[in-house]
Amino acid sequence: MPELAEVEIARRALATWLVGQGAVRLTLRDPRLLKSGELGPPSPVASVRRRAKILVLERPGHSWIVHLRMTGRFSRHDGPGVRAVLSPQDGEPVYFADTRCLGELHGVHTRDQPAWFAARKLGPEPWPEQRPASWWQDQLGGLRTPVKVALLRQDRVAGLGNIAASEILWRAQVSPTRPARELDPQAWSRIGRETIAHLDHLLAVEDVEIAYVTQGGENPFLVYGRAGEPCPRCGAGIARTVQSGRSTFACPACQDR
DNA sequence: ATTCGTGTTTCAAA
DNA sequence: GTTTGAAACACGAA
Numbered sequence: 312m313p314e315l316a317e318v319e320i321a322r323r324a325l326a327t328w329l330v331g332q333g334a335v336r337l338t339l340r341d342p343r344l345l346k347s348g349e350l351g352p353p354s355p356v357a358s359v360r361r362r363a364k365i366l367v368l369e370r371p372g373h374s375w376i377v378h379l380r381m382t383g384r385f386s387r388h389d390g391p392g393v394r395a396v397l398s399p400q401d402g403e404p405v406y407f408a409d410t411r412c413l414g415e416l417h418g419v420h421t422r423d424q425p426a427w428f429a430a431r432k433l434g435p436e437p438w439p440e441q442r443p444a445s446w447w448q449d450q451l452g453g454l455r456t457p458v459k460v461a462l463l464r465q466d467r468v469a470g471l472g473n474i475a476a477s478e479i480l481w482r483a484q485v486s487p488t489r490p491a492r493e494l495d496p497q498a499w500s501r502i503g504r505e506t507i508a509h510l511d512h513l514l515a516v517e518d519v520e521i522a523y524v525t526q527g528g529e530n531p532f533l534v535y536g537r538a539g540e541p542c543p544r545c546g547a548g549i550a551r552t553v554q555s556g557r558s559t560f561a562c563p564a565c566q567d568r
Numbered sequence: 569a570t571t572c573g574t575g576t577t578t579c580a581a582a
Numbered sequence: 583g584t585t586t587g588a589a590a591c592a593c594g595a596a
Binding site: 343380410453454456460555556 | 583584585586587591592
């Protein structure tokens with residue numbers, strides 16, 4: 312379940328598994344995974360970077376760029392749904408599984424990387440550095456759209472997904488239906504603070520137990536997926552609504568400050 | 569047996 | 583600009 316925190320966890324895992332393990336060979340089991348460019352010959356992975364939810368396996372001269380999309384994940388175990396295998400010369404293989412097959416791999420030459428990212432038009436990162444109210448106001452404050460939908464605009468703020476939007480707004484006590492341009496600086500300030508709190512929390516929790524749907528563990532979220540359950544803050548029932556076709560979870564009683 | 573819904577993101581269309 | 587819906591794809595649940 313690729314939320315930003317999961318992508319960051321994947322980044323750290325890949326760095327451990329691949330960097331300093333000699334030349335890495337990437338083998339495709341599903342050729343459709345490669346959306347553009349070429350695989351390139353085996354070579355060492357120098358570092359693993361993250362930009363929004365995009366992972367970059369940096370290699371001298373040519374990098375692998377991966378987007379997990381809905382169901383992509385890396386693991387050390389082979390199994391059903393594996394679409395690619397990364398084999399380090401001096402280490403154990405790493406498997407890329409992706410049941411829904413929406414994940415993407417791009418082979419990009421180093422000189423083309425700036426243009427590749429420029430074409431995505433990604434906005435700045437809201438994490439791990441905490442952004443002040445003025446920053447949020449500048450990025451999203453002009454939008455007429457509901458703030459929950461605004462938070463998903465990757466060209467304004469990059470990396471927040473559907474779950475994060477509900478969680479952050481609940482934490483910040485901002486109603487998801489409020490037009491973004493109506494929020495005052497205090498609300499933006501809380502959003503900035505709670506973005507950090509949400510992601511740091513998730514990172515800490517999921518270092519222990521990963522993924523709740525895929526793994527069948529506990530739902531690690533405060534309101535997401537908890538329609539009808541009591542609000543952790545005031546006890547009222549959490550409501551599920553739909554905004555531009557996507558689930559929103561919020562407390563109808565205590566979330567409009 | 570179909571249909572629906574699912575965490576992502578972009579794109580076209582109204 | 584805004585807002586919605588569809589699309590990419592596979593699969594489990596209703």
